[in-house]
Amino acid sequence: MASDMTTDTRKDQAQTGVPEGRDGDRPPTGGRPADHRAEALRAAADAIARADHGDPFAVLGMQQEAPGRPVEVRAFVPGAERLWVIDSATGEPAGEAERIHPDGFYLAVMPDRTERFRYRLRAQYPLATQEFEDAYRFGNMLGELDVHLLAEGTHLRNYEKLGAHPREVDGVAGVSFAVWAPSARSVSVVGDFNNWDGRRLPMRRRVEVGVWEIFVPHAHAGQRYKFEIRGPNGNLMPAKADPYAFQAEMRPATASVVHGLPSYEWRDQEWQSRKLATSDRAAPISIYEVHLGSWARVPEEDNRFLTYQELAERLIPYAKDMGFTHIELLPITEHPFDGSWGYQPIGLYAPTARHGSPEDFKDFVNACHRAGLGVLLDWVPGHFPTDPHGLGEFDGTHLYEHADPRQGFHQDWNTLIYNFGRTEVQNFLLGNALFWLDHYKLDGLRVDAVASMLYLDYSRKEGEWVPNKFGGRENLESIAFLKRMNELVYGQQPGAMTVAEESTSWPMVSKPTYLGGLGFGYKWNMGWMHDTLHYMQNDPIHRRYHHHQMTFGLIYQFSENFVLPLSHDEVVHGKGSLINKMPGDDWQKFANLRAYYGFMFAHPGKKLLFMGGEFAQWSEWSEARSLDWHLLEQPMHRGMRDLVRDLNGVYRELEPLHKTDCDPSGFEWIESNDNENSVFTFLRKADDPDHIVIAVCNFTPVPRQGYRVGVPLPGRYVERINTDDGKYGGSGVGNPGGGVYAEEVPWHGRTHSLDLTIPPLSTLILERKAE
Numbered sequence: 001m002a003s004d005m006t007t008d009t010r011k012d013q014a015q016t017g018v019p020e021g022r023d024g025d026r027p028p029t030g031g032r033p034a035d036h037r038a039e040a041l042r043a044a045a046d047a048i049a050r051a052d053h054g055d056p057f058a059v060l061g062m063q064q065e066a067p068g069r070p071v072e073v074r075a076f077v078p079g080a081e082r083l084w085v086i087d088s089a090t091g092e093p094a095g096e097a098e099r100i101h102p103d104g105f106y107l108a109v110m111p112d113r114t115e116r117f118r119y120r121l122r123a124q125y126p127l128a129t130q131e132f133e134d135a136y137r138f139g140n141m142l143g144e145l146d147v148h149l150l151a152e153g154t155h156l157r158n159y160e161k162l163g164a165h166p167r168e169v170d171g172v173a174g175v176s177f178a179v180w181a182p183s184a185r186s187v188s189v190v191g192d193f194n195n196w197d198g199r200r201l202p203m204r205r206r207v208e209v210g211v212w213e214i215f216v217p218h219a220h221a222g223q224r225y226k227f228e229i230r231g232p233n234g235n236l237m238p239a240k241a242d243p244y245a246f247q248a249e250m251r252p253a254t255a256s257v258v259h260g261l262p263s264y265e266w267r268d269q270e271w272q273s274r275k276l277a278t279s280d281r282a283a284p285i286s287i288y289e290v291h292l293g294s295w296a297r298v299p300e301e302d303n304r305f306l307t308y309q310e311l312a313e314r315l316i317p318y319a320k321d322m323g324f325t326h327i328e329l330l331p332i333t334e335h336p337f338d339g340s341w342g343y344q345p346i347g348l349y350a351p352t353a354r355h356g357s358p359e360d361f362k363d364f365v366n367a368c369h370r371a372g373l374g375v376l377l378d379w380v381p382g383h384f385p386t387d388p389h390g391l392g393e394f395d396g397t398h399l400y401e402h403a404d405p406r407q408g409f410h411q412d413w414n415t416l417i418y419n420f421g422r423t424e425v426q427n428f429l430l431g432n433a434l435f436w437l438d439h440y441k442l443d444g445l446r447v448d449a450v451a452s453m454l455y456l457d458y459s460r461k462e463g464e465w466v467p468n469k470f471g472g473r474e475n476l477e478s479i480a481f482l483k484r485m486n487e488l489v490y491g492q493q494p495g496a497m498t499v500a501e502e503s504t505s506w507p508m509v510s511k512p513t514y515l516g517g518l519g520f521g522y523k524w525n526m527g528w529m530h531d532t533l534h535y536m537q538n539d540p541i542h543r544r545y546h547h548h549q550m551t552f553g554l555i556y557q558f559s560e561n562f563v564l565p566l567s568h569d570e571v572v573h574g575k576g577s578l579i580n581k582m583p584g585d586d587w588q589k590f591a592n593l594r595a596y597y598g599f600m601f602a603h604p605g606k607k608l609l610f611m612g613g614e615f616a617q618w619s620e621w622s623e624a625r626s627l628d629w630h631l632l633e634q635p636m637h638r639g640m641r642d643l644v645r646d647l648n649g650v651y652r653e654l655e656p657l658h659k660t661d662c663d664p665s666g667f668e669w670i671e672s673n674d675n676e677n678s679v680f681t682f683l684r685k686a687d688d689p690d691h692i693v694i695a696v697c698n699f700t701p702v703p704r705q706g707y708r709v710g711v712p713l714p715g716r717y718v719e720r721i722n723t724d725d726g727k728y729g730g731s732g733v734g735n736p737g738g739g740v741y742a743e744e745v746p747w748h749g750r751t752h753s754l755d756l757t758i759p760p761l762s763t764l765i766l767e768r769k770a771e
Helices: 007-015 033-049 144-152 269-278 308-321 358-370 423-438 450-454 476-492 526-537 540-549 553-559 586-602 629-633 635-653
Strands: 061-064 071-076 082-087 093-101 105-110 119-124 129-132 163-169 172-180 186-191 204-206 211-217 224-230 286-290 326-329 347-351 374-379 444-447 497-500 522-524 562-566 606-610 667-674 679-685 692-698 704-711 716-722 752-758 762-769
Touching: 033 071, 033 093, 033 105, 071 093, 071 119, 082 105, 144 423, 163 211, 172 186, 172 224, 186 211, 269 358, 286 308, 286 635, 308 326, 308 358, 347 358, 347 423, 358 374, 374 423, 423 444, 423 476, 444 476, 450 476, 476 497, 526 540, 526 553, 526 562, 526 586, 553 667, 586 635, 586 679, 586 692, 586 762, 606 635, 629 635, 635 716, 667 704, 679 704, 692 704, 692 752, 752 762
Parallel strands: 286 326, 286 606, 326 374, 374 444, 444 497, 497 522, 522 562, 562 606
Antiparallel strands: 061 071, 071 105, 082 093, 082 119, 093 105, 119 129, 163 172, 172 211, 186 224, 204 211, 667 679, 679 692, 692 762, 704 752, 716 762
């Protein structure tokens, strides 16, 4: 390095007691202590100039060899021609610094100053002179308790300490940055505030916890940033986005954006006062599953996304009018690739910039609550993408993911799997779950791909997975994580719900952890979805041979708290839309789907319907374009929409249809074995024994005249839903007028019965009215 030093540098050495040696070479080994000190300082300056110093606060800022000794200030200011240390109290120069490294490392020794003091720096550049606070005069940002809890993996509000937070320190406005990278050799924050120069703001390492931190004066919200990290071997990693970033750039840009956690004036007190009741097992829960990027677009403006504000103005009134109780959002956590639908997120703490700012998203949630709608987030804790700015090999090691690809890589999705055995990784995800429920006041989490988290051999062949410590296939660390997540959500966020997308027969997914369950509030009934859709896809003439695909779900229906999902997964990847799954001509397709929806809403279990299904969109869903809203100009599609609206209304109004969704006492088969006619009849009831609802489903195109159905009580039974009603596009066959009176004719083992006309390809929902 000495041979590269300028004349100014050698003069600096002479003034600081550093002997030049022959031709300015370094002094020989064994020189005076000052020689060693100068040699160490030169080496440190060189490391700072290479952005490769692991302890920059030991080098930069105000330094003092010992109490009573003169203080000195060291600063790295590339491009400056002169540099002064300014006494903050007087605004006057306390000393001028000398450049001791050609890249801009400056040293100011102040012999007459033996007490530390508050200072600023004044730099003269070729075209301007600037005065600014020195980042290296500020102390630790993380408190001792924060460090302890982060190291322990129990900091449940970790997002308040890690990431980027605008704040004021010692009267100076700026941003504190903190990032977990325990194996890194050095970490710098780079961004708009330092010309993206990794040499300028190397961070302090808190060795107790492996977190790097710095306070950057004058940085502010809205500025872009990343972390520049050198791995343990000195290898420079691709610049990394902040795992705790609260805002990110619009793709394809990948930087994080300084945002922090500003206060927000929520105006949803009425919703919050009754939130607890909205997630209860006895509550009517009907979920509208939505992908915000394709619910609707603006084709006149280059097919752009709707903003959160536009979605609030259009989506919320629509969902409310349709009678849904909740909107479930496909993942809106920031993700780089539109085609992943959000299921490969990188910014778990940032709502996607595709639709606006974090405040805009809060406005959307607030508007949902004011309209009486809950908001569920599709949450993805099972895996993350391999994009270079993401979590993969974050600090030069396999930090967030397992190192062994048999444990840490999803072959199906080309994604990395979190190492749930690492407490800090669990803490990252647990804090994230609570963050969305607390900071954004969301009403629940639908947890994606739970089966892939439970099984070590998920989608793997023999030899491609590593057994647990007992030799089994269960992922013990992931199981512990899911249980802890559910305990925290239900313990800290009253009224919030968690819903598992879990497709296997894993026991007690939706049972409390104290009983040995996983602790979810609800579980998607994937078996019901697959069985019933398979039945409906058969031509009616063959349905008699598949009759019990419609009844099998009741064998295990009450083993879990189930949601009946007709989700996005069933209308993509060549599977076709729901209406196109139905057999027959167009009229029969609509009739089949209407009858199926009637069966679903009468069946025990909470409801979920993916967008577009409510008006029978013909085309398969694509994330790249809007739903086909023009179809509502056609009567058959309007009729389907109106039916779903009315089904939601009846489901919410009639307690027997929702209050015992998860209680076997509320369901009875009347006739489950009439496979020759493909007719199913069952009864729903709740607290009032006199208030019963009867469902009759005919899955053939043959109307059934004089079809007798046994009922337990006398009285008048009124059609509340007839999916074949002409207003829905049906043929208008049914039991109009004031209803059907029960006759004292024993049938189906009951004392009374109804003489019904059952329309073709239809579901009737009849409510008993006591006389």
